[in-house]
Amino acid sequence: MLIDRPWMRRAKNLTYFCNSKLHCTLMASTFSSATIAHRYNTVTFCNTFLKKSLIPTNSLLRFHSRTLRQQISVKTVSFKIHCISSKNSSQVQSFPATNDVPFVSYFSIFSQFGIKRLESAIAVLLIFIQISSPLPFNNLESDESFISPANAVLYSPDTKVPRTGELALRKAIPANPSMKAIQDSLEEISYLLRIPQRKPYGTMEGNVKKAIKIAKDEKESIFNSMPTDLKEKGSALYTSLLEGKGGLQSLLNSIKEKDPDRVSVGLASSLDTIAELELLQAPGLSFLLPGQYSKYPRLAGRGTVEFTVEKGDGSTFSQVAGAEPKNKPQFRFDLLLPVVIDGYSAPLTAGNFAKLVLGGAYDGVKLNTVNQAILSANEEKSNGYSIPLELMPSGQFEPLYKSKLSIQDGQLPVLPLSVYGAIAMAHSDISEEDSSPFQFFFYLYDKRNAGLGGLSFDEGQFSVLGYTTVGRDVLPQIKTGDIIRSAKLVEGQDRLILPTEY
Known part of the structure; x- marks a missing residue:
């Protein structure tokens, strides 16, 4: 006997949910395309729906054909939907069919043989509705749960920024284009080495x-x-890069042997040599400073500051950087x-910092630990001046x-904050367009508190001036209450320019 029944309301206004008690509820919503963020995609299907249907078997809802067979003779057809749970898989809720604006005019149901x-x-229809329903594009930008492409940098897993201080510093060198091309070619190998299986040694x-x-x-x-007086040193580095023990030819042999450990060591050695050549x-500086800042101290290159930190309570630092794990833990009263x-x-920023270090401004300064940072105490030694962001x-x-970077629009800094051991200046008390002339902090980057792209949510907000490259494991x-016993400028004093008017 042929039975025709309209069985559903407008499908685009119905979405099934399971509440915390694992009961099924039915509420009004709008279907969305898979191209919208997952918060808009609320339709799920069930794992026991049909063995031969087009629905995946790992979904959560199911229709009960037995119930359909039992009630096929009545005037209204009722579907039962289960929310599958290990605690309670028997609670169901019925949704009687109505005659309100049927989306599909009629379905023919042949008793016994027409159920499947x-x-x-129904399965095909629901898939079609999910794909083709009108999308709620109006006012998406005002919805907090919508992530537009322009604002997705913080959440993108493909965001490529330097993950170590060494890499960030190497990329920051304004070197010859040929050297940069060599560097880029080798740095790509570091990404290829991260592939867990079947590493592309041919590409390397x-x-x-x-x-x-x-x-x-x-x-x-x-x-x-290179300057004339540095070409002799450059020649030795060039020869070492091509033919040395840790050079490119040695790296090539390690790749042919498909030894990832040797490749990693050889790659690091070659990149270090390249960085030395680039510094020559x-x-x-490869640019001119704005006129209004010409009277500020500035560092025209690289420098190294050596901090000596001691415990405020007289205790010791353990397992200092460089200690052999097989030996007994080493304890020191100070940390270099x-x-x-x-x-x-x-x-x-670096020039002002180097000037303060030379003047002994940080000797005896106390440190404070705050969320993800080690902050120097503000000793109010600004003398009435400020440093622009x-x-x-x-x-x-x-x-x-005096301008922060718009990370959401794709602006990424050359010196990122999202590196463990980055050193940056705090904001001025007067304006966030300026940096504090004295107070700095070590940033303890934690990927768990960052976006999916690995960027800190404070990225592009602070003036980063360098990185801790040795001993950063002891920063925690x-x-x-710990104290900077001394801070010394051990390298770069010849590149520090101090205007006489300053």
Whole structure:
């Protein structure tokens, strides 16, 4: 006997949910496309729906054909929907069919033999509704749960920023384009090494051969970028890069042997040599400072500050950097903490910091630990001056001043804050467009408190001037009340420019 029944309301206004008590409820909503964030996608299906249907078997809801067979003779057809749970899988709620504006005019149900056909049709229909329903594009930007493409940088797993201080500092060197091409070719290998299985050694080999070819073909341009008095040192580094024990040829042999550990060590050695060559090519700043800042101290290159930190309560630091794990833990009353500061990307910030270090401004200063940071005490030694917020965007030739970066629009800094052991200046008490001239902090980056792209939510907000490259593993042992016994500028004093008017 042929039975025709309208069985559902307008499908685009119905969404099934399961509440906390595992009862099924029915509420009005709007279906959305899979292209919208998952918060808009609320339709699920069930794992026991049909073995031969088009619905995946791991869904949560199911239709009961037995109930359909029992009630097929009555005037209204009732569907039962289960929310599957290990605690309670028997609670159901019925939804009687109505005659209100049927989305599909009629379904033909053949008793006994038509049930599975009906269920398959329902499955196909629901999939079609999910894909083709009108999308709620109005006022999406005002909805907090919508993430537009322009605002997705913090959440993108593909966001590529340096993850170590060494890499960030190497990328910040304004070197010869040929050296940068060699560097980029080798740094790609570091990403390829992260592939857990079947590492693409063929691609790695091609990258090294490309680097060797560039180094040989562009030898003249590489040396022309160096000052005359540094070419002898550059020649020794160049030879070491091509033929040395930790050079490109040795790296190529390690790749051919498919030894990932040796490849990693050889790659690090080659990149260190490249960084040394690049530093010889960049003796000073590659841009002119704005006129209003010409009277500020500035660092025209790299410098190294060495902090000596001691416990405020007289206790010791344990297992200092460089200690052999097989030996007994080493204990010291002080911690030696070298920090590389970068004047190529933050000349004013690094220059002011280096000047304060030379003057002994940080000797005896107490440290405070706050959320994800070790902050120096503010001793109010600003003497009435301020330092502008200074950030160099990636791909630009000079820093921006008194302006934060719009990370949501894709602006990324050359010196990112999202690196464990980054050192940056706090904001001025007067304006966030300025940095404090004295107070700095070590940033203890934690990926658990960052976006999916691995960027800190404070990225682009502070003037980063360098990184802790040695001893950063001991930073968590620094506690509130610990003291900077001394801070010394051990490298870079010859690149510190102090105007006489300042």
